Amino acid sequence: MQGVGNVSNPFDDESGRFLVLVNPEAQYSLWPAHIDVPGGWEQVGPEGSRQECTDLIDRVWTDMRPASLVAAMESDTD
Structure with missing residues (x-):
């Protein structure tokens, strides 16, 4: 059993340090700073x-x- 304050999922750590990441599809993600991008x-x-x-x-x-998808939709309107 976990004790109070232990977080098993680093994405749920309210006191952790995080990064904002973006991929080539312009999608964003929250990422724990101590884990390699x-x-x-x-x-x-x-x-x-x-x-x-x-x-x-x-x-x-x-x-x-x-x-x-945005690019494809924009090209369809031309």
């Missing part, structure tokens, strides 16, 4: 608290469609 993803913005990073994602990721 996976291939195909790039850090955007500074390391921060979980709340700071989720706030950044909420501000910048306003269109959830992958970039390739």
Whole structure:
């Protein structure tokens, strides 16, 4: 049994440090700062608290469609 304050999933650690990542499809992700950034993803913005990073994602990721879908839809309207 876990003790109080233990977090088994680093993504759920309210007191942890996080990064905001973006992939080539312009999709964003919250990422624990102590884990290597996976291939195909790039850090955007500074390391921060979980709340700071989720706030950044909420501000910048306003269109959830992958970039390739946006491009395809725009080319269909030409």
